[in-house]
Amino acid sequence: MKYLKLIIGILLSLNLLAQEVEIIRGPYLQSGFTDKVTVCFRTSDDATPTVFYGTNRENLTESVAATESAKDHFIDVSGLQPYTKYYYEIKAGDAVLVDDADDLFFRTHPTKTSNVKVHGWVLGDCGTANDDQRAVRDAYYNYMGKRATDLMLFLGDNAYNIGTDKEYQKAIFEDMYEERLKNTIAWSCIGNHDGYSAKSKNQSGPYYDIFHFPKEAECGGIASGTEAYYSFDYGNVHFISLDSHQSDRSVGGSMYTWAENDLANTTAKWIIAFWHHPAYSMGSHNSDKEKRLIQMRENFVPLMEKYGVDVIFSGHSHSYERSYMLSGHHDVSDSFDIEKHTVSNGKGDGREDGDGSYIKTPEMEGKGMVYLTAGSSGKISGFEDELHEAIFISLNELGSCAFEITEDRLDLKFIDNKGKVEDYFTIVKQ
Amino acid sequence: MNFVILSAIILLPHGDLSVRIAEKTAAIKKEPSNLLLYMQRGELYAQHEQPDSALLDYAVAIKNGFDSSTVHVLKAEAHLALNEIDEGMKSVSRFLKMEPNHLKGIHVRAQLFEAKNELDKAIRDFEFVISNSEGARPQDYVELSNLYLNRDSTDFKNAIDVLNRGREKLGNIISLEMKLYDLEKSRGNFESAHTILNIMMEPLSRKERLMVEKAELFILQEEQIEAAKTLVEAENSIAALPARFQHIGATIKLKQRIEELKQQL
Numbered sequence: 001m002k003y004l005k006l007i008i009g010i011l012l013s014l015n016l017l018a019q020e021v022e023i024i025r026g027p028y029l030q031s032g033f034t035d036k037v038t039v040c041f042r043t044s045d046d047a048t049p050t051v052f053y054g055t056n057r058e059n060l061t062e063s064v065a066a067t068e069s070a071k072d073h074f075i076d077v078s079g080l081q082p083y084t085k086y087y088y089e090i091k092a093g094d095a096v097l098v099d100d101a102d103d104l105f106f107r108t109h110p111t112k113t114s115n116v117k118v119h120g121w122v123l124g125d126c127g128t129a130n131d132d133q134r135a136v137r138d139a140y141y142n143y144m145g146k147r148a149t150d151l152m153l154f155l156g157d158n159a160y161n162i163g164t165d166k167e168y169q170k171a172i173f174e175d176m177y178e179e180r181l182k183n184t185i186a187w188s189c190i191g192n193h194d195g196y197s198a199k200s201k202n203q204s205g206p207y208y209d210i211f212h213f214p215k216e217a218e219c220g221g222i223a224s225g226t227e228a229y230y231s232f233d234y235g236n237v238h239f240i241s242l243d244s245h246q247s248d249r250s251v252g253g254s255m256y257t258w259a260e261n262d263l264a265n266t267t268a269k270w271i272i273a274f275w276h277h278p279a280y281s282m283g284s285h286n287s288d289k290e291k292r293l294i295q296m297r298e299n300f301v302p303l304m305e306k307y308g309v310d311v312i313f314s315g316h317s318h319s320y321e322r323s324y325m326l327s328g329h330h331d332v333s334d335s336f337d338i339e340k341h342t343v344s345n346g347k348g349d350g351r352e353d354g355d356g357s358y359i360k361t362p363e364m365e366g367k368g369m370v371y372l373t374a375g376s377s378g379k380i381s382g383f384e385d386e387l388h389e390a391i392f393i394s395l396n397e398l399g400s401c402a403f404e405i406t407e408d409r410l411d412l413k414f415i416d417n418k419g420k421v422e423d424y425f426t427i428v429k430q
Numbered sequence: 431m432n433f434v435i436l437s438a439i440i441l442l443p444h445g446d447l448s449v450r451i452a453e454k455t456a457a458i459k460k461e462p463s464n465l466l467l468y469m470q471r472g473e474l475y476a477q478h479e480q481p482d483s484a485l486l487d488y489a490v491a492i493k494n495g496f497d498s499s500t501v502h503v504l505k506a507e508a509h510l511a512l513n514e515i516d517e518g519m520k521s522v523s524r525f526l527k528m529e530p531n532h533l534k535g536i537h538v539r540a541q542l543f544e545a546k547n548e549l550d551k552a553i554r555d556f557e558f559v560i561s562n563s564e565g566a567r568p569q570d571y572v573e574l575s576n577l578y579l580n581r582d583s584t585d586f587k588n589a590i591d592v593l594n595r596g597r598e599k600l601g602n603i604i605s606l607e608m609k610l611y612d613l614e615k616s617r618g619n620f621e622s623a624h625t626i627l628n629i630m631m632e633p634l635s636r637k638e639r640l641m642v643e644k645a646e647l648f649i650l651q652e653e654q655i656e657a658a659k660t661l662v663e664a665e666n667s668i669a670a671l672p673a674r675f676q677h678i679g680a681t682i683k684l685k686q687r688i689e690e691l692k693q694q695l
Contacts, residue, residue, distance in 0.1 A: 161450070192447075192477070202565035216601055217633070225568045225596075225603035247569065254569035254605040261604045264680060265636050267672065284446065291479065308678040318446075366678030381446065429674070 156191020283317025
């Protein structure tokens with residue numbers, strides 16, 4: 001007995017009986033740019049891990065260590081080369097927490113002049129943590145095959161019911177998107193369900209604890225001073241994320257002033273905006289009646305039009321609703337006049353094999369935007385009695401959006417949970 | 431004509447918020463003595479923009495001795511939404527008695543004081559909230575700056591000071607600096623306005639909008655030569671933009687403004 005106690009004592013002192021630290025969330029990637037990325041993960045116990053990385057998987061020569069012992073880690077990796085694939089692994093002391101692998105990598109953003117193809121995956125109101133959400137995911141994975149996803153956009157309501165940390169674990173990190181999140185930089189806007197437990201006012205709560213967004217223009221754009229709304233550049237595409245839930249939505253308010261200056265400063269060829277509450281929807285939310293939706297349409301849509309934004313994504317309604325190529329429609333659904341409120345060939349279906357791709361020329365004064373409500377990545381909730389007049393196609397189908405942008409062309413597809421492309425359109429800039 | 435594929439038609443005003451209210455109502459039916467459920471349904475009603483219904487639920491919880499401070503601050507918020515200021519003040523006072531210095535309570539009280547036009551007290555509370563918040567936003571500083579000017583339209587000193595405190599804490603944030611610029615310009619402090627403009631312009635890749643602002647300042651200062659020079663710079667800057675930006679609505683308006691300013695030279 002005496003000897004047994006002695007052996008246990010020795011083993012404990014050698015830390016061999018102590019429980020091994022393991023990664024229980026992630027890794028996932030945040031706030032990427034041409035020269036940086038943040039590698040995020042959660043360990044089962046306090047640890048001071050190190051991220052090893054390099055362009056050659058067999059030789060990860062560079063490293064960055066966490067600066068303090070913690071469970072949640074956000075390790076900034078900087079000094080990187082643009083549009084370069086870096087493999088990585090994570091260790092804590094000698095223990096390997098995540099071993100290097102073919103699919104464990106991050107790719108930095110391309111520079112504005114590089115004109116590389118961009119593949120984006122857009123998920124709205126996905127956070128049901130159920131098999132419907134997984135079916136949408138699998139359909140996208142099958143659709144993409146071996147093609148890489150360059151970025152993920154979450155449109156809010158990422159974890160039902162109230163966006164707790166536990167709900168996020170199930171809806172995002174565990175048996176859900178981990179295969180993409182470890183090699184694809186993810187971005188989001190806040191939804192009302194995230195807002196039950198998170199506050200934009202002081203950027204606290206699970207949503208703001210989990211996501212790390214640029215507030216000092218670290219990823220392009222102009223500093224917003226808050227993670228509630230921000231912008232970033234990916235090659236020749238400028239993305240702007242707004243907080244339609246908890247920040248001031250008034251014209252001349254702080255978010256508006258920032259957004260106007262941010263849009264006035266970009267030279268990107270394509271501009272994509274995203275926020276949670278849709279400007280045009282008759283899905284499970286009615287954009288004629290609900291305050292936030294009305295304010296976003298009346299206050300922010302004209303601003304987006306003024307600066308030539310090309311596409312706007314929203315969620316909130318658990319359906320897919322895609323507009324014609326619109327301009328100048330800021331009122332209720334009934335006031336929509338297809339002749340007056342569409343531009344170029346915008347009253348068509350936007351399909352290359354149909355009425356033709358939507359065409360935008362410089363002389364169109366930047367006019368012409370396509371609006372998507374894509375909030376059916378986790379559930380569907382049907383429509384109002386009358387559909388929105390400005391919407392070309394309304395689908396009560398589970399699914400997500402995949403977009404591809406090359407130099408002068410944007411292609412978007414809505415892929416349902418069975419892998420069928422239910423809608424598609426193209427915008428061509430001449 | 432919409433192209434539609436419908437597999438189900440369900441009418442859900444306010445989406446799943448309505449479902450959650452219905453679920454909470456069902457839970458209350460099962461457990462009518464669970465007062466927490468009333469408070470929770472009240473919160474949902476408030477989010478549903480039905481503060482009057484929220485108040486009914488809060489009243490049930492309070493009347494039956496619900497032991498929570500939170501219900502009082504929620505009640506104060508609902509009263510504020512209905513512009514029932516005195517009732518709101520009673521509720522928030524009760525909350526703050528139980529939770530002194532609680533930032534949410536003080537913030538609600540600040541809004542109530544503002545609604546009562548008791549601006550000294552509103553400013554005191556907003557200052558407390560900003561000083562003690564970890565993550566105060568640009569809009570918090572801008573709103574407090576506006577409040578100083580609402581109290582006294584000549585109090586540029588405090589209005590500017592709070593914006594500068596925001597800049598110290600958050601960095602060079604354009605929404606703070608635009609406000610600062612407007613204040614300096616409107617009080618005729620043109621040199622400071624130029625300084626702020628220069629700070630704003632420095633990191634920008636497209637400076638044409640602020641160049642036009644600068645030209646306007648020069649015109650106000652009656653420095654016509656500088657104004658003309660700056661307008662030419664703005665025009666050159668626009669001309670150097672890719673074609674797609676030269677034709678967007680914002681640029682067309684800017685060109686019109688340049689022409690208007692030229693007429694003033």
